[in-house]
Amino acid sequence: MTQEYTARSVTAGGEKHRTGSRVRTLLARWRGDRDIWRRGIVLALLAVVVAVVMILHAQIPNQIGNLGSLTETFLPWLGLFVPLILVLALVRRSVTALIAVLLPAVVWVNLFGGLLAGKSGPGGDLMVATHNVNAENPDPQGTAHALADSGAEVVALEELTAEAVPVYEDALAATYPYHSVQGTVGLWSKYPMTGSRPVDIKLGWVRALRSTVDTPHGQVAVVVAHLPSVRVKLHAGFTANQRDKSADALGEAIAAEPLRRVILLGDLNGTMNDRSLNAITSQMRSTQGAAGDGYGFSWPAGFPLARIDQIMVKGVEPVSSWTLPRTDSDHLPIAARVELR
Numbered sequence: 001m002t003q004e005y006t007a008r009s010v011t012a013g014g015e016k017h018r019t020g021s022r023v024r025t026l027l028a029r030w031r032g033d034r035d036i037w038r039r040g041i042v043l044a045l046l047a048v049v050v051a052v053v054m055i056l057h058a059q060i061p062n063q064i065g066n067l068g069s070l071t072e073t074f075l076p077w078l079g080l081f082v083p084l085i086l087v088l089a090l091v092r093r094s095v096t097a098l099i100a101v102l103l104p105a106v107v108w109v110n111l112f113g114g115l116l117a118g119k120s121g122p123g124g125d126l127m128v129a130t131h132n133v134n135a136e137n138p139d140p141q142g143t144a145h146a147l148a149d150s151g152a153e154v155v156a157l158e159e160l161t162a163e164a165v166p167v168y169e170d171a172l173a174a175t176y177p178y179h180s181v182q183g184t185v186g187l188w189s190k191y192p193m194t195g196s197r198p199v200d201i202k203l204g205w206v207r208a209l210r211s212t213v214d215t216p217h218g219q220v221a222v223v224v225a226h227l228p229s230v231r232v233k234l235h236a237g238f239t240a241n242q243r244d245k246s247a248d249a250l251g252e253a254i255a256a257e258p259l260r261r262v263i264l265l266g267d268l269n270g271t272m273n274d275r276s277l278n279a280i281t282s283q284m285r286s287t288q289g290a291a292g293d294g295y296g297f298s299w300p301a302g303f304p305l306a307r308i309d310q311i312m313v314k315g316v317e318p319v320s321s322w323t324l325p326r327t328d329s330d331h332l333p334i335a336a337r338v339e340l341r
Helices: 002-031 041-055 067-073 075-092 095-100 102-116 140-148 165-172 241-255 275-281 287-291
Strands: 126-132 154-158 178-182 185-189 193-198 208-215 218-226 231-233 237-239 262-267 309-314 317-323 334-339
Touching: 041 075, 041 095, 041 102, 067 075, 067 275, 075 095, 075 102, 095 102, 126 140, 126 218, 126 262, 126 309, 140 154, 140 165, 154 218, 154 262, 165 178, 165 185, 178 193, 178 208, 185 193, 185 208, 185 218, 208 241, 218 241, 241 275, 287 309, 287 317, 287 334, 309 317, 309 334
Parallel strands: 126 154, 218 262
Antiparallel strands: 126 334, 154 185, 178 185, 193 208, 208 218, 231 237, 262 309, 317 334
16 A cells, blocks of 8 residues: 555656646746737737626617617626637737736626625525416426426416416416416416506506515515517617517506515516616616526526526515526526515
8 A cells, every 4th residue: 555655646746747847838938938918919909898898888879789788688798708818818828918808807707706606595485486488388287387396485477378378277276276367477376366467568468467465474566577579680680679668667567566565577588787677677676686596597498598587576685596497498487585574
């Protein structure tokens, strides 16, 4: 055993020596390189541009193809430029680029680094969930059972079809004795519901509802909404005008809500960074931002790129927030626990 240990020690020592030798050789090569500051100017400029976009994203105009909202939708992904520029700077042996890449790195950490830290806590008075079930879902019964098994006491569904509603009603009846379906959205609850009605979000058809849920800790207004979809088109850019008008109308409805405690569940087709949702985000808190672990991206389900499904609260304290396992929808369901007292 002593000989084996000695052999391993010699091998490890040799590896450290070779590694140290390579580093010294690399540093010597860089010290002798007269162009080390001149190379990589383009990379350095790219790093500065990425940092400026992240810092001044709110100043990018929406007048041309809603470019500002499009940028804000995928804003966290600009952080991918940091390792890319870092690797290219090392390959190019550019000190200028290496220094410049620190700028977007610091900005990204300042903007989004906090989301990487776990904020979820134990407890909570109420668990809620929301899911865009997809109008073309091949297994609505299985999706309903998955949501019922999640333990949520209140569940919101979006993109319901007339054909699928009876399936969801039947599959959820045993767990949720109270429910309301308005247009293409629905709300299921273990606790009594009153005052269920459509919410006008300026579409001409119903894609939002409001209900009072009488929980053991008091009444809470629950709003379910599915804002219009957005598209990226070459000739028109980010087509989000209808969604933006609906977001303003939804914000007005929430502001007029007489109950102090409000929970918004739904597919808002926008992220919390998107300025076009300001009518909502200015008066409500995202449970993911306040009590989530990570970014909680929800769409598309196969490879989530953005969190466009939201649970937001007013007069309620978020305790934890997370995504639920994938169903046969193109969205991931999301859940949160909140403190009502």
